[in-house]
Amino acid sequence: MIHPWLQPTWQRVIELGDRLPHALLFVGPAGLGKRELAEALAARLLCDAPRADGHACDHCEPCQWRLTGNHPDLIRIVPAADAAAEAAGEGEAPAREASGKAASEQIVIEQIRDLQASLSITGHHGSRRVVVLDPAEAMNVFTANALLKLLEEPPAGCVFLLVSSAPRRLLPTIRSRCQQWHFARPSEAELAHWRSGADRDTQALLALGGGMPLAAERLAQAGGGALLARFVRDIGALQAADVLRLAGQWEAWLKSKDAIALGFGLPELADWMLRWVADLCALRMGGRVRFFPAQEGVLAALASRMSVAAASACYNELVQINKVSRHPLSLRLVLEDMLMRYARATAGARG
Numbered sequence: 001m002i003h004p005w006l007q008p009t010w011q012r013v014i015e016l017g018d019r020l021p022h023a024l025l026f027v028g029p030a031g032l033g034k035r036e037l038a039e040a041l042a043a044r045l046l047c048d049a050p051r052a053d054g055h056a057c058d059h060c061e062p063c064q065w066r067l068t069g070n071h072p073d074l075i076r077i078v079p080a081a082d083a084a085a086e087a088a089g090e091g092e093a094p095a096r097e098a099s100g101k102a103a104s105e106q107i108v109i110e111q112i113r114d115l116q117a118s119l120s121i122t123g124h125h126g127s128r129r130v131v132v133l134d135p136a137e138a139m140n141v142f143t144a145n146a147l148l149k150l151l152e153e154p155p156a157g158c159v160f161l162l163v164s165s166a167p168r169r170l171l172p173t174i175r176s177r178c179q180q181w182h183f184a185r186p187s188e189a190e191l192a193h194w195r196s197g198a199d200r201d202t203q204a205l206l207a208l209g210g211g212m213p214l215a216a217e218r219l220a221q222a223g224g225g226a227l228l229a230r231f232v233r234d235i236g237a238l239q240a241a242d243v244l245r246l247a248g249q250w251e252a253w254l255k256s257k258d259a260i261a262l263g264f265g266l267p268e269l270a271d272w273m274l275r276w277v278a279d280l281c282a283l284r285m286g287g288r289v290r291f292f293p294a295q296e297g298v299l300a301a302l303a304s305r306m307s308v309a310a311a312s313a314c315y316n317e318l319v320q321i322n323k324v325s326r327h328p329l330s331l332r333l334v335l336e337d338m339l340m341r342y343a344r345a346t347a348g349a350r351g
Helices: 004-019 034-046 061-067 080-088 109-119 141-152 172-176 188-196 200-208 213-221 224-236 240-254 257-262 266-284 293-304 308-324 331-350
Strands: 023-027 074-077 129-133 158-164 179-182
Touching: 004 034, 004 188, 023 034, 034 061, 034 129, 034 158, 074 109, 109 129, 109 141, 141 172, 200 213, 200 224, 200 293, 213 224, 224 240, 224 257, 224 266, 224 293, 240 266, 240 331, 266 293, 266 308, 266 331, 308 331
Parallel strands: 023 158, 023 179, 074 129, 129 158
Antiparallel strands: none
């Protein structure tokens, strides 16, 4: 499915026709539909009779192979954790390998070596083969260098479609071998129709996610509305004397089966904290609420009694906490530190 805000990009891609480069890098924030567009393009490239709108026909033999997940010339390279999660379905326990170990969140070099072996033989249906690699930033330097060899000397008829939400984490040599296509956030006009059909939770999560509709929809369907309601209730009423108690409650929350099943951990919680304080800073400096519009009254009351220096310092401190949130030495200590810094910055706002 090509969403309305991606239609102009889709038209530009299909108009290239036979001039399509051998490697494209789709770049933009998560939750826009970059992967969906890459899959649609892969389907078109492998289809025997694409429709007038550029989409695959879904009826020819290659399309039937693809729809049943058995097209030998369509190769998807994703982290093992993502592949296992898709196979298990949403709401399941964290993805694990057959050995019992947690599945890797990286694209490992063995996957690229297997790809090299696959591309060394002739395609099963003509010479066209398509490789979809997502997210490209999941490659480490060794994996990226192995892929680079394929991009420098691509097999005849092979098209590489790389998807990335963090292109700066890619090797410059990888980026230079691909034609980059940048995806922008949807405009308000483009989101208007989508928003009209969304429920209240999805609309709140859309604002929190900075206007990324698909990310908001996925989180809402997984129960993100309840997570958000708890967060704003807890942080909006936090008193300095309650910091240690709330840190303990949040530790238990993040370790609960529900939070783990939803993929809601310290990185996500720390990001929400940063966005909450970003709204405080914006209000304090005469701007407007961006991420938590439903809580504008609470935020305005806090911001009106905070100093600009305190708000800015708290924001900068939370930026640093975000940087280490994926590998903390102690979850409890990080939560206590984060909440203490916030409580100190907002202490004057509660006097």
